[in-house]
Amino acid sequence: MLxxxxxxxxxxxxxxxxxxxxxxxxxxxxxxxxxxxVLAILTLITFNMGHMLAKARQGIDMRVFLRADLxxxxxxxxxxxxxxIPGVKDVTWISPEMALNEFKANLGEDAGILDMLxxxxxxxxxxxxxxxxxxxxxxVRAIRDEVADWEEVSEILFNQQWIDALEQWTFRFRMAxxxxxxxxxxxxxxxxxxxxxxxxxxxxxxxxxxxLVGATNGFIRTPYLAEGMIQGFLAGAVAMGxxxxxxxxxxxRLGGIEFFSPAQIGGFILFCVTLGLIGSWSxxxxxxxxxSEI
Amino acid sequence: xxxxxxxxxxxxxxxxxIGFYHxxxxxxxxxxxxxxxxxxxxxxxxxxxxxxxxxxxxxxRLIAMDAFPTKGEVMVRGMLASKMNRRRIPQLxxxxxxxxxxxxxxxxxxxxxNIAFAQLVVGxxxxxxxxxxxxxxxxxxxxxxxxxKPHELSGGEQQRIAIARAMVNSPKILLxxxxxxxxxxxxxxxxxxxxxxxxxxxxCVVFSTHDHQIVKTFGQRxxxxxxxxxxxxxxxxxxxxxxxxxADQMYxxxxxxxxxxxxxxxxxxxxxxx
Ligand SMILES: Nc1ncnc2c1ncn2[C@@H]1O[C@H](COP(=O)(O)OP(=O)(O)OP(=O)(O)O)[C@@H](O)[C@H]1O
Ligand SMILES: [Mg+2]
Numbered sequence: 001m002l003x004x005x006x007x008x009x010x011x012x013x014x015x016x017x018x019x020x021x022x023x024x025x026x027x028x029x030x031x032x033x034x035x036x037x038v039l040a041i042l043t044l045i046t047f048n049m050g051h052m053l054a055k056a057r058q059g060i061d062m063r064v065f066l067r068a069d070l071x072x073x074x075x076x077x078x079x080x081x082x083x084x085i086p087g088v089k090d091v092t093w094i095s096p097e098m099a100l101n102e103f104k105a106n107l108g109e110d111a112g113i114l115d116m117l118x119x120x121x122x123x124x125x126x127x128x129x130x131x132x133x134x135x136x137x138x139x140v141r142a143i144r145d146e147v148a149d150w151e152e153v154s155e156i157l158f159n160q161q162w163i164d165a166l167e168q169w170t171f172r173f174r175m176a177x178x179x180x181x182x183x184x185x186x187x188x189x190x191x192x193x194x195x196x197x198x199x200x201x202x203x204x205x206x207x208x209x210x211x212l213v214g215a216t217n218g219f220i221r222t223p224y225l226a227e228g229m230i231q232g233f234l235a236g237a238v239a240m241g242x243x244x245x246x247x248x249x250x251x252x253r254l255g256g257i258e259f260f261s262p263a264q265i266g267g268f269i270l271f272c273v274t275l276g277l278i279g280s281w282s283x284x285x286x287x288x289x290x291x292s293e294i
Numbered sequence: 295x296x297x298x299x300x301x302x303x304x305x306x307x308x309x310x311x312i313g314f315y316h317x318x319x320x321x322x323x324x325x326x327x328x329x330x331x332x333x334x335x336x337x338x339x340x341x342x343x344x345x346x347x348x349x350x351x352x353x354x355r356l357i358a359m360d361a362f363p364t365k366g367e368v369m370v371r372g373m374l375a376s377k378m379n380r381r382r383i384p385q386l387x388x389x390x391x392x393x394x395x396x397x398x399x400x401x402x403x404x405x406x407x408n409i410a411f412a413q414l415v416v417g418x419x420x421x422x423x424x425x426x427x428x429x430x431x432x433x434x435x436x437x438x439x440x441x442x443k444p445h446e447l448s449g450g451e452q453q454r455i456a457i458a459r460a461m462v463n464s465p466k467i468l469l470x471x472x473x474x475x476x477x478x479x480x481x482x483x484x485x486x487x488x489x490x491x492x493x494x495x496x497x498c499v500v501f502s503t504h505d506h507q508i509v510k511t512f513g514q515r516x517x518x519x520x521x522x523x524x525x526x527x528x529x530x531x532x533x534x535x536x537x538x539x540x541a542d543q544m545y546x547x548x549x550x551x552x553x554x555x556x557x558x559x560x561x562x563x564x565x566x567x568x
Contacts, residue, residue, distance in 0.1 A: 002417065003417040003418070003419055004419070004420070005414055005417075005418070005419060005420040005423065006414065006415070006417050009414050009415070205398070205400060206400060208398070209398065209400065209411065209412070210415050211384075211387070212387060212392050212398075213387060213388070213411075213412040213415060213416060213459075213463060214384040214385065214386070214387035214388035214389075214416050214463070215384060215415035215416060216381075216384045217381075217384075219415060220415075
């Protein structure tokens with residue numbers, strides 16, 4: 001294993017590249033941080049749309065309206081038949097009076113016009129709550145198709161279109177984030193690879209001597225791998241920092257946007273570190289396979 | 295170390311630290327060595343000479359396993375080039391010291407840091423590094439200048455630092471590729487004397503040169519390379535008295551060198567080992 005003197009050497013060398021080119025490295029990290037910020041924002045939007053979708057799905061419920069000429073007994077018989085449908089969690093009976101009250105509440109001030117009616121035009125209905133597993137569009141449609149065939153049923157409503165659209169948008173954003181992620185990934189790997197190449201070029205003589213005196217490739221490459229990872233880490237931290245500042249500045253205008261959880265921040269930064277590792281790894285292939293030039 | 299492969303045909307001596315067995319070396323578009331066959335004993339002092347492009351550096355490269363034979367076999371301290379695992383090359387390099395014509399010191403570090411660096415990167419503990427650096431600096435007579443930067447030293451001093459660095463890991467073999475190439479004759483001879491002292495300590499030394507004067511005065515084994523082949527391999531019989539003065543040595547060495555130069559190459563081979 002490494003001796004103490006080796007460890008402290010490696011530690012110092014890992015920061016030597018930054019030390020030698022403070023400005024270049026600083027600018028590089030800022031640029032990468034901004035690119036990663038774009039990625040983070042897209043990811044954040046995708047996440048939030050995911051949350052919205054999940055919430056909307058929780059809100060999916062069905063209203064099964066019944067024919068007006070049914071007797072109370074006929075209606076009562078329907079309830080057990082609805083409950084046993086797979087995916088249905090709860091069935092609530094809503095009488096025409098309850099529906100009217102609900103309608104009045106929704107109309108608010110304008111509810112007065114309903115008083116002109118001498119008869120309640122609203123049909124009775126059942127309100128179905130669905131189990132979480134049955135909130136996908138497919139299963140909702142399956143339930144609808146089953147119930148729609150019943151002769152007692154006049155109409156079935158659910159908030160399908162809205163969820164449909166949301167689902168599509170979430171998908172689009174996810175794709176966009178993925179593509180943006182790929183572009184940012186390649187660009188960042190390239191940039192890190194280049195800065196590490198610069199460091200290695202500046203150290204060509206040192207690397208040559210290390211090989212000459214019998215340092216292992218593992219030892220020689222460690223500080224350069226570390227440099228790439230540190231750069232990735234800093235760029236990721238910059239992106240997260242900028243995002244936090246943006247959230248602090250505009251947060252109240254964005255309403256209920258949910259920020260990354262600490263675990264997600266950790267994951268994002270880990271992604272950036274990996275990116276740095278890949279960058280520096282690709283940078284050093286040439287140097288480690290080169291002859292010692294004896 | 296013997297291998298079955300070698301036992302049929304000109305075995306490499308058991309006491310050899312370096313063995314070349316009918317070695318060819320082909321670079322991409324250039325044949326550098328043909329049928330090079332010789333071995334070097336433990337503690338031997340060998341001079342490789344020959345015109346530019348003859349293949350001297352190539353031989354040293356093969357010993358360091360920075361190049362591998364296209365044909366034949368190279369053995370260094372029991373390790374065979376054909377069976378060498380790349381991961382074990384660092385281990386081999388720790389047993390070999392290198393010196394070059396252009397010194398190859400790190401310009402931004404002091405003399406002692408340059409030497410310590412060779413130990414640091416192979417994992418020697420700090421206390422031992424300090425002791426070893428002091429030892430080799432004293433050996434090359436430059437302990438007093440340990441805090442200077444390389445550019446604050448003369449060429450001869452820089453080369454002595456390079457030798458100190460090569461020796462700090464206590465290698466069994468010291469390879470020097472034209473170590474005197476950039477030095478004036480007197481300084482060059484001082485470097486050769488230093489190599490002699492290192493050889494006296496038991497280290498096998500192989501150096502290359504095309505400096506005629508050095509070859510002439512060199513009272514040890516000389517291999518002449520020409521066009522990638524061994525043209526002659528002569529062990530000088532004249533013992534060189536290293537306590538004698540430089541002038542004395544040069545004088546006596548000259549006799550031996552002249553004598554060798556006058557024998558035809560074919561006849562010379564008989565006096566030789568291998
Ligand atoms: N890396 C290489 N690639 C291709 N050809 C090479 C390489 N190194 C050396 N050669 C060729 O191999 C031959 C032997 O070269 P080598 O360096 O061993 O000669 P040398 O005896 O050390 O010469 P010098 O005295 O000029 O240093 C030369 O013709 C040279 O051009
Ligand atoms: Mg050469």
